[in-house]
Amino acid sequence: MLKLLSRLFGIFRKRDNLKIGFYGPPNAGKTSLANILCLDWTGEELGSVSEIPHETRHVQFKEKVEIEHKGKKMVLKIVDTPGIATKIDYEDFIGFGVSKQDAKKRAKEATQGIIEAIKWLDDVDAVVIVLDSTENPYSQVNLTIIGNLLARKIPVLVVANKIDLRKSNVKKIEAAFPEYPVVGISAKKATNMNEFYDALFNLTKKV
Amino acid sequence: MVKKNIKLRDMSIHIMPYSEIRELSITERVKKILNLILGNRVVILQGRLRPEEEIRLIEDTMAMVDHIKSFKGIELAVVESSKNESFFVKMRRGIAQGLTGESSSLTVIGPASIVKEIKKDPSKIEVFLG
Numbered sequence: 290m291l292k293l294l295s296r297l298f299g300i301f302r303k304r305d306n307l308k309i310g311f312y313g314p315p316n317a318g319k320t321s322l323a324n325i326l327c328l329d330w331t332g333e334e335l336g337s338v339s340e341i342p343h344e345t346r347h348v349q350f351k352e353k354v355e356i357e358h359k360g361k362k363m364v365l366k367i368v369d370t371p372g373i374a375t376k377i378d379y380e381d382f383i384g385f386g387v388s389k390q391d392a393k394k395r396a397k398e399a400t401q402g403i404i405e406a407i408k409w410l411d412d413v414d415a416v417v418i419v420l421d422s423t424e425n426p427y428s429q430v431n432l433t434i435i436g437n438l439l440a441r442k443i444p445v446l447v448v449a450n451k452i453d454l455r456k457s458n459v460k461k462i463e464a465a466f467p468e469y470p471v472v473g474i475s476a477k478k479a480t481n482m483n484e485f486y487d488a489l490f491n492l493t494k495k496v
Numbered sequence: 497m498v499k500k501n502i503k504l505r506d507m508s509i510h511i512m513p514y515s516e517i518r519e520l521s522i523t524e525r526v527k528k529i530l531n532l533i534l535g536n537r538v539v540i541l542q543g544r545l546r547p548e549e550e551i552r553l554i555e556d557t558m559a560m561v562d563h564i565k566s567f568k569g570i571e572l573a574v575v576e577s578s579k580n581e582s583f584f585v586k587m588r589r590g591i592a593q594g595l596t597g598e599s600s601s602l603t604v605i606g607p608a609s610i611v612k613e614i615k616k617d618p619s620k621i622e623v624f625l626g
Contacts, residue, residue: 375554376569376608377561400558407555427616429572433554436547 306353307493308366310413312406314430315342315372318450319419320349321476322485323369327351335369341385343399345371348409358486363493368413371402373430410437414496415444417489422449422473423456426465435466444495446488449473453480507610507625510537517541526553529605530560533570538606538623544574545603553605566609573614575602575621 311319324334336349351367379396383389416438420426438445447466449459452473459473472488474481510532517525526549532539545553550572557570604614604623612626 373554374569375557375572377558378568378608397562400562403558404555407551410551425615429550429574429614429616430554432574433547433550433572437551440547 305364306366307363307414307496308368308412309489309493310368310370310409310416311419312370312410312416312434313372313419314421314424314428315374316340316344317372317419317421317424318476319372320345320369322417322419322448322450322474323351323367325476325479325482326354326356326365326367330354330356335367341382341387341395343372343374343377343382343395343402345369346395346398346402347371348402348405356486356489358483358490361490363490365493368409370406370409371399373403373406373434374399375430377403410441410443413443415446415492417446417448417492418469419448419450419476420462422451422459422462423454426462431465435469444492445469446492447471448485450476453478506536508537510539512539512541514541514543522546522549522552525549526556529553530556533605533607534560534564534567536607536610538604538611541603541605543603544601568608571604571606571608571611571614571623573604573616573621573623575604575616576600 311323313319318338320336320338324336324338327333327335331351331354333351335351336345338344348371349369354365354367356363356365377396377399379389379392382392382395387395418431418434418438420431435445447462447469449457449462449471451457452459453475457473459471463471470488470491472481472485474485512532517528520528525545529539529541530553544550553570553572560567561569604611604621606614606623610625611623613624615622615624
């Protein structure tokens with residue numbers, strides 16, 4: 290009886306404190322989106338954002354983010370991960386005006402951040418994949434991330450970010466990943482956040 | 497410009513039948529591929545790696561970028577032959593089969609210093625050397 294109660298309690302506790310990972314390639318807007326959630330519901334942002342790729346170089350969390358939407362409530366642990374890439378060249382950062390020394394440091398931290406992000410795949414309950422809707426969605430990094438989530442049976446929500454930009458093409462992302470819900474948003478302008486919250490609540494039901 | 501020419505002259509292509517890695521563990525497979533990449537080879541693998549092998553390849557690549565001064569990483573792309581099946585169908589079948597080497601896909605993996613970009617959409621692949 291105690292075992293059963295403990296198991297039931299475990300289920301409810303898990304459902305009430307789901308770990309939602311924010312994954313995707315660099316500069317897609319993972320931290321911008323995570324910041325909106327954290328600022329809206331905890332009053333504090335999660336991390337800094339920048340036009341320089343690999344601004345997020347460590348996994349960062351926000352515990353107990355209590356979200357209320359259309360009369361429903363849930364408590365999440367937001368896990369914002371560094372953008373996953375297959376190559377890191379410190380010279381790319383120099384192009385953004387970063388000194389050579391800082392660029393090398395940034396590259397070193399970025400490689401370690403990617404390893405950390407990959408390790409976290411084993412520890413998230415559901416994933417929000419944030420993609421730049423102005424970019425080609427068929428990159429191997431995107432397919433590799435999704436392939437791994439599929440293999441691990443982790444529920445996925447695809448966010449097509451940057452819909453405020455002229456080159457944005459949400460339909461191309463929908464066509465690339467027809468088996469997952471896709472929500473077009475602009476994290477920069479906080480556009481379509483209602484649709485995002487609808488989709489986020491639906492995502493947690495699949496865990 | 498001269499530097500780029502030297503890089504391209506030193507490059508070679510390694511065609512890898514799946515049988516070459518079939519009996520290897522995930523660690524050995526990734527190690528074998530990365531050793532070839534470090535030797536300036538572009539690897540064309542018959543079939544595709546499993547999702548966990550692809551992500552492990554990225555993980556180990558990053559560990560090497562961190563430790564080997566001149567190594568910048570890899571470019572990676574999988575070319576699928578059937579246009580009528582979605583990525584999910586192919587991936588699900590691959591996962592269900594456990595082995596993905598028997599499929600008619602091809603995997604292209606090259607050092608980022610040589611393979612500048614692999615542009616891919618569902619029906620074609622373009623490899624840019626630089």
